[in-house]
Amino acid sequence: MIELIDVVKKYRIGVHEVIALNGVSLSVRDGEFVAIMGPSGSGKSTLLHLIGCLDKPTSGKVLIDGLDTSKLSDRELTELRRDKIGFVFQQYYLIPTLTALENVELPMVFKGISKEKRRSRAEELLELVGLKGKKDRKPNELSGGEQQRVAIARALANEPSILLCDEPTGNLDTKSGKVVMEIIKRLNVEEGVTVVLVTHDPSLKVYADRVIGIRDGRIVNAD
Amino acid sequence: MLIELALRNLARTKVRSTLAIIGIIIGVMAISSIGIFGESLKAVILENFKDVANEVIITPNYVHGYTSIDARTVKKIESIPFAELVIPVKSESALVECKEKKTYATVYGMDVRKTKELFELEKGTYKGCLVGSKIAEFFKLRVGSRITIAGREFRVSGIIKEGARFDINPNYAVILPLRDFDRIFSEEYSMIIVKVESIDKIEAFKEAVNKIVNRKESKVSVFEMKIIIERIKRVFEKVTLFLMAIAGVSLLVAGISILNIMLMSTIERTKEIGLMRAIGAYRETILKLFLTEALILGLIGSVVGGALSLLGGYSIDMLILKTAKYAFTPSSILYVLIGITFGILTALISAMYPAWKASKLEPIEALRYE
Numbered sequence: 199m200i201e202l203i204d205v206v207k208k209y210r211i212g213v214h215e216v217i218a219l220n221g222v223s224l225s226v227r228d229g230e231f232v233a234i235m236g237p238s239g240s241g242k243s244t245l246l247h248l249i250g251c252l253d254k255p256t257s258g259k260v261l262i263d264g265l266d267t268s269k270l271s272d273r274e275l276t277e278l279r280r281d282k283i284g285f286v287f288q289q290y291y292l293i294p295t296l297t298a299l300e301n302v303e304l305p306m307v308f309k310g311i312s313k314e315k316r317r318s319r320a321e322e323l324l325e326l327v328g329l330k331g332k333k334d335r336k337p338n339e340l341s342g343g344e345q346q347r348v349a350i351a352r353a354l355a356n357e358p359s360i361l362l363c364d365e366p367t368g369n370l371d372t373k374s375g376k377v378v379m380e381i382i383k384r385l386n387v388e389e390g391v392t393v394v395l396v397t398h399d400p401s402l403k404v405y406a407d408r409v410i411g412i413r414d415g416r417i418v419n420a421d
Numbered sequence: 422m423l424i425e426l427a428l429r430n431l432a433r434t435k436v437r438s439t440l441a442i443i444g445i446i447i448g449v450m451a452i453s454s455i456g457i458f459g460e461s462l463k464a465v466i467l468e469n470f471k472d473v474a475n476e477v478i479i480t481p482n483y484v485h486g487y488t489s490i491d492a493r494t495v496k497k498i499e500s501i502p503f504a505e506l507v508i509p510v511k512s513e514s515a516l517v518e519c520k521e522k523k524t525y526a527t528v529y530g531m532d533v534r535k536t537k538e539l540f541e542l543e544k545g546t547y548k549g550c551l552v553g554s555k556i557a558e559f560f561k562l563r564v565g566s567r568i569t570i571a572g573r574e575f576r577v578s579g580i581i582k583e584g585a586r587f588d589i590n591p592n593y594a595v596i597l598p599l600r601d602f603d604r605i606f607s608e609e610y611s612m613i614i615v616k617v618e619s620i621d622k623i624e625a626f627k628e629a630v631n632k633i634v635n636r637k638e639s640k641v642s643v644f645e646m647k648i649i650i651e652r653i654k655r656v657f658e659k660v661t662l663f664l665m666a667i668a669g670v671s672l673l674v675a676g677i678s679i680l681n682i683m684l685m686s687t688i689e690r691t692k693e694i695g696l697m698r699a700i701g702a703y704r705e706t707i708l709k710l711f712l713t714e715a716l717i718l719g720l721i722g723s724v725v726g727g728a729l730s731l732l733g734g735y736s737i738d739m740l741i742l743k744t745a746k747y748a749f750t751p752s753s754i755l756y757v758l759i760g761i762t763f764g765i766l767t768a769l770i771s772a773m774y775p776a777w778k779a780s781k782l783e784p785i786e787a788l789r790y791e
Contacts, residue, residue, distance in 0.1 A: 281701070300425075
């Protein structure tokens with residue numbers, strides 16, 4: 199369960215103060231697939247970063263499974279991200295020196311899982327995203343769609359309950375984007391993973407249980 | 422995995438990593454080679470004194486009013502078990518003449534049988550009057566020449582080889598058998614040269630002297646040659662340290678180059694660091710990753726540099742000392758280890774700031790970094 203209560207996020211760029219989020223409240227139930235849609239600069243990525251504990255709100259509260267993230271230390275936030283949240287970014291952010299398999303293993307390395315366990319888990323995950331045969335390839339030997347599928351596998355490494363996707367299809371062609379979205383949807387349906395998807399692509403609406411519109415840092419149509 | 426990741430990160434910038442390693446190699450090589458050379462230099466110098474290391478010189482305690490040592494004291498000292506060889510010496514300054522020339526010289530009187538323990542002869546035999554090489558040169562003396570010492574004539578039986586001692590300067594000495602000395606002068610002993618069984622018995626010997634001779638009054642003072650040798654050793658250790666410090670500058674430069682490449686690396690890898698923090702790496706994990714990279718650079722550079730420094734030490738020894746017999750001693754290994762330690766430490770210390778900086782990155786800012 200994700201809850202945002204009157205969240206405000208301000209940035210300071212030079213002398214100017216920018217209000218990225220201006221009193222946002224929303225909640226996402228376990229197992230729900232929510233799409234947050236809005237034009238660029240609307241604050242949707244900021245919202246996702248706050249849910250993902252990558253950033254802290256200026257005021258208001260972000261609760262993950264009832265836990266107030268503003269009260270957690272850096273170490274606790276790190277553990278929360280590691281254990282409960284999976285990230286999928288538009289730019290994939292794979293480590294270029296590591297193979298697909300090793301990239302998937304990385305969150306498990308940080309968690310201190312034994313080599314054999316994480317290896318077999320990573321192999322399972324790569325099979326899940328249809329990249330079993332490419333586990334030893336480096337990111338630059340994979341297509342964009344394949345890299346994003348590795349990123350999804352990596353996001354799932356520590357069996358998170360929440361998957362946060364920031365424009366996951368933004369750098370992909372329609373066909374690869376569809377493959378990626380279908381994997382995400384399947385995880386939601388079959389594994390019960392809560393998905394929060396941020397996008398400005400209206401065609402992705404079909405995958406969501408609920409669409410939340412955001413504009414100028416405010417929710418405009420929560421249906 | 423962290424080590425694996427560190428290795429691959431270094432492999433990513435092969436040229437840069439190689440240059441950093443070369444820097445460390447040069448630094449470690451400079452330090453260790455110079456260390457080995459310093460140690461060899463010390464060993465070469467001390468080699469000249471190895472015969473006197475177990476010698477002790479007993480002199481009258483002038484401070485307490487004693488100006489000579491009597492025969493009873495000599496007997497007592499001879500009775501001390503650790504004394505391997507006891508050479509009581511009398512001395513007096515006297516006018517020495519030969520033909521038209523004259524000079525003042527220190528004339529020593531000692532047991533002829535024991536003189537060979539102290540001096541080597543260039544010519545002649547020990548039985549009779551011995552003269553130092555400079556005296557022989559001054560008077561143009563040969564074995565069999567006649568010289569007058571304090572009015573009495575003697576035949577030169579031997580010429581002492583040029584050399585150096587702390588107690589008697591052999592080059593300017595005139596040495597007479599005790600019997601002859603006593604005929605001219607009426608002196609008591611001015612010093613006793615004692616060779617102690619071994620260096621580690623010197624303390625026991627000193628204690629025995631204090632117990633037997635100095636019990637009531639402090640009649641004699643005991644001076645160990647070991648002290649002079651220790652001082653020489655210490656001076657050379659300082660010289661070595663100083664030279665190593667100069668060589669250390671090259672390691673400092675290597676350290677700065679590591680600092681530089683690590684800083685570049687943190688900047689280039691900002692997004693990666695952000696990603697790792699986002700997916701569950703602690704700050705310490707990032708810190709450890711960067712330190713591991715530096716450690717690998719330091720380790721490779723130091724071990725290679727350490728190995729090469731044996732070659733370096735050998736070369737410097739051959740070039741300056743013309744001998745490499747001290748280049749591969751246990752103390753050389755010590756200097757290699759010192760070099761390696763400093764190499765590794767330099768790499769780690771240099772990486773501390775970049776590693777700390779990387780670990781302090783906020784995940785979201787790092788991810789957004791362009």
